[in-house]
Amino acid sequence: MNIAILVILVGLYGLTNNDNAIKLMMSLSVMGTGVILLFVTVGYIPGGEAPLMTGPVSTVDPLPHSVMITFIVINLATTALGLAMILQLFKGYGSVNISEYFGGEEEL
Amino acid sequence: MKGKHRSKNILTLGLLCLIAVLIISGLRLEHQDKRDSPLHRYYVETYEDAGSINLVETILLNYRAYDTFGEVMVLYIAIAGILILGEDKKKGDVT
Amino acid sequence: MRTAGRAITPFILLYGAYVTLFGVLSPGGGFPGGIIMASGVILILVTHGSDEIKALVENIEWLDTFGALAFLVVGLTGLFIGGAYFTNIWPRSPAMLVILDVVVALKVFAGTVALFVYFFKLEVIPSSTE
Numbered sequence: 001m002n003i004a005i006l007v008i009l010v011g012l013y014g015l016t017n018n019d020n021a022i023k024l025m026m027s028l029s030v031m032g033t034g035v036i037l038l039f040v041t042v043g044y045i046p047g048g049e050a051p052l053m054t055g056p057v058s059t060v061d062p063l064p065h066s067v068m069i070t071f072i073v074i075n076l077a078t079t080a081l082g083l084a085m086i087l088q089l090f091k092g093y094g095s096v097n098i099s100e101y102f103g104g105e106e107e108l
Numbered sequence: 109m110k111g112k113h114r115s116k117n118i119l120t121l122g123l124l125c126l127i128a129v130l131i132i133s134g135l136r137l138e139h140q141d142k143r144d145s146p147l148h149r150y151y152v153e154t155y156e157d158a159g160s161i162n163l164v165e166t167i168l169l170n171y172r173a174y175d176t177f178g179e180v181m182v183l184y185i186a187i188a189g190i191l192i193l194g195e196d197k198k199k200g201d202v203t
Numbered sequence: 204m205r206t207a208g209r210a211i212t213p214f215i216l217l218y219g220a221y222v223t224l225f226g227v228l229s230p231g232g233g234f235p236g237g238i239i240m241a242s243g244v245i246l247i248l249v250t251h252g253s254d255e256i257k258a259l260v261e262n263i264e265w266l267d268t269f270g271a272l273a274f275l276v277v278g279l280t281g282l283f284i285g286g287a288y289f290t291n292i293w294p295r296s297p298a299m300l301v302i303l304d305v306v307v308a309l310k311v312f313a314g315t316v317a318l319f320v321y322f323f324k325l326e327v328i329p330s331s332t333e
Contacts, residue, residue: 005130009123016119045148050230051163053155061148062163069168069234070179073311077186080318084190159297160227168232169303174288176303177274180310184271187314191264194321 001041007034021086021096025079032075039064039071208250215243223308227297233304237311244312245319263313263320270310277303 011031018024043064051062090096151171155163158170168176223236248257277299282288293299 001135002131005127008130009127012123012126016123017116052230053152053161053163059152059163061145062151062167063147065164066167066172069164069232070175073179073234074182076315077183081186081189084193084321088193158300159293160300162227162230162232165226165232165300165304169300169307173278173303176307177278180271180274180307183311183314184267187264187267187317190318190321 001038004034004038004041007031007037010034019097019099021089021098022083024098025082025086028082029075029079032071036068036071039068205250208246212243212247215246216240219243219308219312223304224301226304227300233307234311236304237308238315240308240312241315241319244316248316248319248323257320263317266309266313267317270306270313273306274303274310277306 008031011027011034014027015024043061045060047058048060049057051059093100155166158166160166219236219240222231222239223233226232278288
C-alpha cells in the first residue's frame with residue numbers, strides 16, 4: 001500500500017518538476033500505475049484467491065479489479081490523446097518544452 | 109528566477125503534506141476487514157445469475173455494463189479526437 | 204525479423220481470440236483479447252509495412268464505430284425486452300457476456316490499430332524551422 005502511494009508521488013514529482021511535455025505524459029502514466037496498484041491492494045482480502053468461482057473458495061474483492069480494467073483503458077486513451085496534442089504543438093512551435101508555449105518566459 | 113524557486117518550495121511543502129495525509133489514510137484502509145462488506149457478499153452470492161464464473165467479467169459486463177459503455181465511449185471519442193487533430197495538415201500555422 | 208513476425212502473428216491472433224471467447228470461464232475478457240489481437244496486427248505492420256496491409260488496415264475506423272454502436276444496440280435490446288438498460292436477456296446463461304466480450308474486443312482492437320496507423324503515417328516537421 002505504501003509502495004503504491006510512493007509510486008503515485010513519484011509521478012506527481014515528475015509532473016511538477018518537468019518542462020518536457022512528453023515527460024509530463026510519462027509521469028501521468030506512472031501516476032496511473034500507482035493508482036492501479038493502490039486499488040488492487042485495497043481490494044485484497046487475506047487468504048483470498050483470484051475471483052474465479054470454481055467452487056466454494058474465498059476470493060479477493062472483485063470490484064477494484066473491474067474498476068481498474070476501466071481505468072487502464074481510459075489511461076491509454078488519455079495518453080494517446082495527449083501525445084497527439086503534443087505532436088500538433090511540436091508541429092506548430094518546433095519544441096516540446098512547455099515554457100515555450102507561453103511566450104518563452106521563465107516564470108511559470 | 110527567484111519566483112520560480114519560491115513556487116517550487118511551496119510545491120515541495122504541499123507534496124510533503126500530501127505524503128503525510130496519504131500514508132495515514134492508507135494505513136487506516138489497510139486495517140479494515142472487507143470480508144463482511146455487503147457489496148462483496150452480494151457479488152459472491154449472486155454471481156450465478158450471469159452464468160459466468162469469472163467475477164470480474166460479470167461485474168464489468170453485467171452489473172456495471174453501463175460504466176463499461178461509458179468507457180467504450182471514452183475510447184471512441186479519444187480516437188475520434190486524435191484523428192480529427194491530424195486532419196488539418198495544410199493550415200498548420202498555430203500562432 | 205520479417206520471418207519471425209510472419210510466423211508469430213497468426214498465433215497471437217488465435218490467442219487473442221481464445222482469451223476473448225473464454226473470458227467467461229478463465230481469466231481474460233474483451234479488453235485483454237482486443238489488445239492482444241491488436242499487438243499481432245501491429246507486429247506485422249512494423250515488420251512488413253507493405254501497401255496491401257496498410258490499405259487493409261487504413262479504414263479500420265468503421266469497425267471502431269461498429270463496435271460502439273453494437274454495444275449500444277445490445278444495451279437497448281435489454282431495455283426493450285427486460286425493462287432495464289443492459290438487462291440479461293437469457294438468465295443464468297453466459298451468452299450475453301460472450302456477445303459483449305466479442306463486441307468490446309473488436310472495438311478495442313480497431314481502436315488500437317487505428318491509433319497506431321495514425322502515428323505511423325505522421326510526418327513531423329516543425330514549421331518554425333523552415
